[in-house]
Amino acid sequence: MFSSFRVIQAKDQEELVADELVNVTIDGAQVSVPKGTTIIEAAKQAGILVPHYCYHPSLSSPAVCRMCLVEVEKAPKLMPACVTAVAEGQVVLVDSEKAKKAREGVLELLLINHPLDCPICDQAGECELQDYVFQEGRAGTRYADYAKRYSPVEDFGPDVLYVPNRCILCTRCVRFMEEVAEEPVLNVSERGDRAFIGISPEQRLDHGWSGNVVDLCPVGSLISKDFLHKARAWDLDKTASICPGCTQGCNITIDTRDDMVVRLRPRPNLDVNRYFICDYGRMNYRWMNRGDRIEAPLVRESGRHVATDWDTALDRLGQLVRGTSGSALILASGRASTESLGLVRRMLDRLEVTAAVQVPIGEEAPLAGVPNLALRPERAANLVGAQLLGYSADWPSALRELATAGLVIVLDADLSHSDQELIANAPGGVVVMGTIFDEGLRSAELILPLTTMAEENGTYVNRDRRIQRYNQAKSQPGMSRPAWWVAGEVIAGPGPSASAPATAAEAFELLGERWPAFAGLTHSDLGYTGVVLAESGDALAGSQRADPGFM
Amino acid sequence: MPKADGRPHYLVCNADESEPGTFKDREIMRWTPHQLIEGCAIAAYAIGAERCYIYIRGEFTDPLKIMQHAIDEATAKGAIGSNAFGSGKRIEMIIHRGAGAYICGEETAMLNSIEGKRGNPRIKPPYPAQAGVFGMPTTINNVETLAAVPHIVMRGGEWYKGLSLSNPKSTGTKLISVCGHIQRPGNYEVTMGTPMKELIYDMCGGMRPGRTLKAVIPGGSSVPIMNAAEADDCLLDYEGVVAKGSMLGSAGMIVMDDTTDMVYQIWRLARFYAHESCAQCTQCREGTAWSVRILERILAGKGKQEHFQLLLDLSDNMTGKTICVLSDSCAAPIVSGIQKFRHEFEAYIQGAREPAMAAV
Numbered sequence: 079m080f081s082s083f084r085v086i087q088a089k090d091q092e093e094l095v096a097d098e099l100v101n102v103t104i105d106g107a108q109v110s111v112p113k114g115t116t117i118i119e120a121a122k123q124a125g126i127l128v129p130h131y132c133y134h135p136s137l138s139s140p141a142v143c144r145m146c147l148v149e150v151e152k153a154p155k156l157m158p159a160c161v162t163a164v165a166e167g168q169v170v171l172v173d174s175e176k177a178k179k180a181r182e183g184v185l186e187l188l189l190i191n192h193p194l195d196c197p198i199c200d201q202a203g204e205c206e207l208q209d210y211v212f213q214e215g216r217a218g219t220r221y222a223d224y225a226k227r228y229s230p231v232e233d234f235g236p237d238v239l240y241v242p243n244r245c246i247l248c249t250r251c252v253r254f255m256e257e258v259a260e261e262p263v264l265n266v267s268e269r270g271d272r273a274f275i276g277i278s279p280e281q282r283l284d285h286g287w288s289g290n291v292v293d294l295c296p297v298g299s300l301i302s303k304d305f306l307h308k309a310r311a312w313d314l315d316k317t318a319s320i321c322p323g324c325t326q327g328c329n330i331t332i333d334t335r336d337d338m339v340v341r342l343r344p345r346p347n348l349d350v351n352r353y354f355i356c357d358y359g360r361m362n363y364r365w366m367n368r369g370d371r372i373e374a375p376l377v378r379e380s381g382r383h384v385a386t387d388w389d390t391a392l393d394r395l396g397q398l399v400r401g402t403s404g405s406a407l408i409l410a411s412g413r414a415s416t417e418s419l420g421l422v423r424r425m426l427d428r429l430e431v432t433a434a435v436q437v438p439i440g441e442e443a444p445l446a447g448v449p450n451l452a453l454r455p456e457r458a459a460n461l462v463g464a465q466l467l468g469y470s471a472d473w474p475s476a477l478r479e480l481a482t483a484g485l486v487i488v489l490d491a492d493l494s495h496s497d498q499e500l501i502a503n504a505p506g507g508v509v510v511m512g513t514i515f516d517e518g519l520r521s522a523e524l525i526l527p528l529t530t531m532a533e534e535n536g537t538y539v540n541r542d543r544r545i546q547r548y549n550q551a552k553s554q555p556g557m558s559r560p561a562w563w564v565a566g567e568v569i570a571g572p573g574p575s576a577s578a579p580a581t582a583a584e585a586f587e588l589l590g591e592r593w594p595a596f597a598g599l600t601h602s603d604l605g606y607t608g609v610v611l612a613e614s615g616d617a618l619a620g621s622q623r624a625d626p627g628f629m
Numbered sequence: 630m631p632k633a634d635g636r637p638h639y640l641v642c643n644a645d646e647s648e649p650g651t652f653k654d655r656e657i658m659r660w661t662p663h664q665l666i667e668g669c670a671i672a673a674y675a676i677g678a679e680r681c682y683i684y685i686r687g688e689f690t691d692p693l694k695i696m697q698h699a700i701d702e703a704t705a706k707g708a709i710g711s712n713a714f715g716s717g718k719r720i721e722m723i724i725h726r727g728a729g730a731y732i733c734g735e736e737t738a739m740l741n742s743i744e745g746k747r748g749n750p751r752i753k754p755p756y757p758a759q760a761g762v763f764g765m766p767t768t769i770n771n772v773e774t775l776a777a778v779p780h781i782v783m784r785g786g787e788w789y790k791g792l793s794l795s796n797p798k799s800t801g802t803k804l805i806s807v808c809g810h811i812q813r814p815g816n817y818e819v820t821m822g823t824p825m826k827e828l829i830y831d832m833c834g835g836m837r838p839g840r841t842l843k844a845v846i847p848g849g850s851s852v853p854i855m856n857a858a859e860a861d862d863c864l865l866d867y868e869g870v871v872a873k874g875s876m877l878g879s880a881g882m883i884v885m886d887d888t889t890d891m892v893y894q895i896w897r898l899a900r901f902y903a904h905e906s907c908a909q910c911t912q913c914r915e916g917t918a919w920s921v922r923i924l925e926r927i928l929a930g931k932g933k934q935e936h937f938q939l940l941l942d943l944s945d946n947m948t949g950k951t952i953c954v955l956s957d958s959c960a961a962p963i964v965s966g967i968q969k970f971r972h973e974f975e976a977y978i979q980g981a982r983e984p985a986m987a988a989v
Contacts, residue, residue: 141752142909144950155949161752183946187915220939223931224922247908266747266908269730271918273908 104170117159117170118146128172129181129210131296132248133160136353137257143248145184145210149174156180178214185215191227191271192297193243201298203311207246229274234264235283237303237357238292242274245299251275251291258354258447261285275299286443286453289357293343302341304361309335317551318345318606320538322413322531323359324440324454325461327540329607330355332363332532332551339366339532339552347607350544356443356453366532366552372515373556376525383525388557388567394524396568398507399425402484407506408433409476409497410469410489412458415536416545416596417585418561419460420467422489422511424592425565429485434476435464436491454541459531463539466595466611480504488512488519489561490528511561527558534560535582537604539611546608547601560585630676630758630766639767640673640681641743641757642775644696645727645734647686648849649901651881653804653816654772658685658692661776662699668775670709670720671782676768679719684739687729697724731905735953736769738907749907750953773804795822799866803877807833809884810840821866828865829884840886844970848878850898851958853965854891874965891970892977893985895962896924902959913956916947920963927977930984937967937974 098113107124118128119135131143139160147156151169156177159170171177188207196202229242249266252275256262263283267276277283283291292302314333321328321342328351331343342363344355375391376383406429410419414435423433437458444452458464461471470476480486480500488501488510498518501508510522513530533554539545562585563578570578579585583601590597595611603609630638642665646654657665669681683700685693700722704710713720725743727733733742737751740762761767781789781801789801799821805828808814812834819828829835829842836842845860846852852875855863859873870877885894903917920943923936944960951957967974976982 139752140909141952142911144910144912147950158752180946180950183942183950184911187911187919187946190915190919220935221919223926246911247914269908270903270906271908271914273914 100164100166100168102164102166102168102170105172111164114163117148117150117157117162117164120164121159121170121172126172128159129206129213130160131206131246132250134250134253134294134353137250137253137294140249140253143184143246145181147177147180147184148172149177181210181214182216185211186220188246189215189219190221190224191243192246193226195244198307199244199298200301200305200307201244201295201311205298206296227271232277234277234300235288237289237361238283239301239303239306240275240277241299241301244297245275246297247273247275248296249275250294250296251300254291254294255283255285255288258290258445259285259287260446264291286358287354287356287445289360290344290354293353305341309333309340314340315551317549319532319548319551320459320546321355321359321362322459322538323356323362323457325456325458325541326351326452326454327459327538327542327544327546327608328355328359329546330359332366334552337552339363345606349607350540350542350546351451352448354445354448354451356445358440358443358453363532366530368514370515371513371555371558372525372527373558374527375557378523383520383522388559391524391526392564392567393572395509395526395564396572398485398509398523399428399568402429402507404484405430405432405479405482406485406487407431407476407479407483408469408487408489409473409491409493409501410435410464411491412436412438412456412461412464413531413538414460414464414489414561415531415534415548415582416460416463416467416539416589417536417582418489418565419464419469420589420593420596421562421565421569421579421585422487423467423469424588425568426485426487427592431468432476432479432483433464433467433469434473435461435469435471436473437461437471438492450542456541459540460538462541462543463537463545466539467589467593480506482506485509488522493518511564513558526564527556528564529554529558529560533558535601536560536562537582537586537601540608543611543613544608545596545599545604545611547604547606630768633677634766637680637763637765638676638678639762639765640669640676640678641736641739641762641767641769642669642681642683643734643736643739643769643771644683644685644689644692645739646689646772646879647731647734648851648879648881649898650806650808650846650883651849651879652806652808653880655689655692656816657772657776657804658689658696662692662696663703664779665696665772665776666699666703666709666722668778669722670713671778672768672770672775673720674713674716674718676766678768679721681720681722682725682743682762683722684725684727684733684743686734687727693724693726700724730907731901732907732953732955735955738953739769740767747907749909750955752952777801793821793866795864795866795869798868803865803880805865806881807884808882810837810886810889811835811884812837819865822869823865825860825863825865828882829860833884836884836886840888842884843887843889844885844891846875846883846885846962847880848876849881850883850901851954851961852876852878853961854895854969855965856969890985891966891973892924892928895966896921896928898962899924899959902955906955907953910951910956912947913951913959916943916956917959919943920947920959924963925986926988927974928985929988930977930980931988932974932978934978936978937971940967 099110104124109124111120128146130146141158141161146159148159149171150157232240234240252264255264263281317332319332321330329345329347331345333341374385406426442455483506486508502521508522509524511526532551566579673681709720732738733748735750738748742748757767842857845855863873899921903921906913908914944964947956947960
């Protein structure tokens, strides 16, 4: 249905270089854009949103919704802004009477069969149909004489429901599966106003990245079963974060409602994940809501763990660190922040340290249509960050060090039963910094409550050495603290100290002193899309790219 | 078409004649298939194409068989094939059978259909001459056009131009399919510039006894309807029909006499377009179907005065805003129908006329 040459055009669009600039005036705003830019993208540069449904910067443009029709001076007809390239001296009117009338006409037609079930629709509040109708649609209907078209909800796949009544046939989902996932299971079936999105017989929408069709759908036609009736869009708090699922480092938004994570969605970053995340990452959030957390520091006194305050716990940890001679071992989780991994490592600088990061291995799931984007087998978001900080990925050799280590620090690692047994039998002192209390770690001298990545600020370094920030999305339970805070306090010594970092940004700045890869960088340098760390240690300039993708 | 640039060029013969009221190409294929093959071969040679697709409408079983037989004959004789007439040129002809969608007669939808895709019209630009079938330069012509080629090549362009009676812009002759309330319906080859009156009353024998002419749709169902007065002094060439507010289109002439219920006829046409809309563009997908529903209300005696404005608003919304002209084609008879036969709509709306269908 979408000819191959058009797909090539769409890809070309992204590789436009500023060799030759074209000057256009859009609603009075002058803008210079590379030759070949479409009107819709040029308008974005001028800060003007041309209303649209079928257009998406990562997909080919079929120009079927006809919502982006704009007036182009001297053109006899309204032109679709999504496929019309700008020309030198062109004058484009988005907000003209003629263009507005055309959009009002499209909106009226899209609404005649659209159920007004916004009160029970998950998309309400973030629905492009709702938004544009509110903005410039007709106040009343002229279709009151007729019953609306009705078709029952269809189950497309493990997490996707199709509500045909709400569908406006923009075909973004069809094009995503065809061009990006390269598994064309969706299609437009039937013709005329009987048309609907069909799924190939005997097939399911179960591709590892198929959840993206829910985000791409501009209305509430493709909806997530996981998110079904969970929350209203306007009740959600949104936090920019990084997926903790694997070493790809996809940019995400953590949506919370009343301090509970209710869904993860992709956040555009053209250099990492474009507009997409995989289904594994999307569903990997329930652990963030666990209620059975360690909420206070626990010290072992005569065989029992007793809750205490942080001053006592930090004193005890300081004593343990200072009292150890010889070697120490750190067993860290692959999703610990760079700040935490770094400062815990620094805390032990006086000792001979073996540090290892845990890397669970899973199946790889690439997104065929996007180069260098996949769910990676290494399910450790900060593997590269850990390696830059001197952590090894060789877990079994690290466990062998248990026999000789004077001090063992477990940093939120998810330990197997046999690992726990080895640790329980280790001769050295054991400190557990973690989120969930493990029965197998009853032998620990000290158990310290940590925040999860959803409850703290921090950074991850992805497989391409891109260091990216994530932000605190929900409040921390009880007395839990980030591991960098714990280590920072111990390094600074007992009593109030100005040298202990108070924020993740301050903790991050301490890393550069010890590891040149991070020297000179601050959290604010990283922006929302991160910076690639150079091999030499200097951050690559210009790798932060203004993101045109927020639509 | 670009000059030879190393890429394959293609010729596509549009034999998907599905325009209501049009049946000239069918007869060319049935009765003079070799003339079409000759025209295709000459055209393919002219544009440097080695392959010609003849896209035949799915319902045309008889023309399909005849064309395939004629192509096989021509190939066996060496007239076409890997070495056409010993010229060293390869000219292959491949019949692609449509599956019964009107929209596949739209040239870019036809290209998609040939490629095995859903027959959806493409956005232009790029035009087929730059990126047509399989993304290669493609020329698309209709059966009648290609069938005229051998004669023009044989006798020269001046001869063809000289045939025209009227405007030098409309050259040669035109096959006109005449149907409807007429004594002798059929295909008529007339020289450009022949008065419509002459075709209707002399060649076709006029109206049936006791009937008078009410309306003519001169160019297949997609063009504005003409009333009797406009038909009366209309010249049959491209400019002559445009001067009367319509278009010659596919030259399928639908003649209607005074017994015709115009509202019903317009509804019937709109229903066809609503059924055949490819569902890509919003205006066409929803607009055609809504127009049908309004016309059904009117025919059921449930019409309201507001329906006039609504139909005109919808038609305006459906004109000049979509990828192809299917929705424009649906709007044309509705708008011209309301302009020229408003009293017939009024009769239904005011209850002066018995409802033609049950309420929907």
